[in-house]
Amino acid sequence: MGEPRRDSGEPRDSGDRQHSGDHEPLSFPEPETVTERRRRRRGLLMLGGALLALVATVATLYFSPLLALRSIEVSGNDLLTDARAQELVESFYGEPLPQVSTADIRAALEQENVVADVHSRAELPHTLHVEIQEHPPVAEVHEDEAVLFYNDAGEVIREFREAQVMDAEGYATPEISAEAALEDEAVFAAIVSVLGQLPESAREQMSAASAESIDSVQLELEDGRVVVWGSDDRGDEKAAVLEAILASSAEDFAQAQIIDISTPSTPVTR
Template sequence: MRLRHPRRASDRATNGDTDRATDGGTLSEAESDRSAEESLLDFPEPAAVTGRRRRRRRILTALIALAVLLGVVATLYFSPLLVVRAIALQDNDLLTDQRAQELLAPLHGTPLAQISQRDVEGLLEEERAVDEVIVAARLPEGLDILVIEHPPVAEVHVEEEILFYSQEGELIRTFDEDQREDAQGYATPVISAEAALENESVFKTIVSVLGQLPEGARESLDSATAESRDSVQLELQDGRTVVWGNDERGDEKAAVLEAILGSPAEEFDGVEVLDISTPSAPVTR
């Protein structure tokens, strides 16, 4: 026969606490998780770590954008769908369309993105009438070229040809016998072949003087000549002679000539010579 020993109150209290702890085990784990989360919130990551993460994100974003950009550029640069199939020219006068298309033929079939201003200038450089060009792509397959030409200021007749010269004295266009009609309509006074071919410095002085004139005044001229660099004379279409002198003070002389040609004053009618070699004191006779 076994004797039962009654449990002490302290033992019952201890066992009760143990049982309650066992029964509430799940609640204690949840509380532990919350405590862990609260600990994380209580201790945020250092600013240096956050900064590095942001920098990595920015770098990654930039790399992705660069890759997309390079893909677009590569598509435009090499795509056979965006090649030159038509070239349109604007403001070309001395340079004919036919001649321009012949010179620019190598551009056909070239991707638009590969064509630069310098490429077009190189193909047209032998045409002295061309001063500069402005090039623009016209998607998907066109090229627009604005041509800025040297304006002709004088013409020289040599046998059956008409030679056009710029203000710098450069030959910019030759019209043969079959093209004489095409040479009409320009404000280009005639310089004798002797004056043009015998003395280069005198000839350049003449064309320099003509280049200083507004186009409206140049249209009133018939011819120009000179025996020396200081004796340029202009022949008006009405038969009057303008003594110009040298090519100095050209702007002043041009203004005086324009004023005389546009003046209704009788003192300029019936005279044979208008001497404006000293523009501040013009003389008529």
């Protein structure tokens, strides 16, 4: 009887040689939620990087000496001289332009009573444009050799002295006596308040204004007629009535010496 056949060590059939470790792992599609989270995270990282770059750029410009303010161009000023305006904003020269705000410029210029409002606009790299809005002069007071202009709040907005006095003649502002300005503040305040309520076209026809009390303001027209205004109450109504009277060719108004509009609903002439 023959011996059993031994395994010769020869490779077996390929089907017999496969082992469990040789199988390819199964792949499954990634859940949509995971993909979306990964996409969102990548977008946030990119956005964060862009924001950091933007902040760095802005910070560089905000503090950069390359944008130092070298020129301030002022417009809209009439009573405020160019020299005085430049003096008030002088401290801003050399500052980085993005750091100079309209509020800063306004605070500097409003040291002068004539300045009502200020707007500014930067022009890179070195220029700031400043536009000034002024309070209009409503009255003038002659004091010694000077002419003082006042706004409707009773504040001096320009003083002309010596050689400058001639420059004051170009403004149509009614004159108030120096006594009224100096002796009784309440009376003076009433006068300038009334003058401030007048339309500019009417104020230009006034030569003087006076009052003995806060309720007895009178305006003198250039043609000699006197307008009795009274107190500063109902100012809008009185201004409208006066404007209509000045534009009227009616004989009662044209020949009257006194026009009383202290009660605006019933003006009286005499």
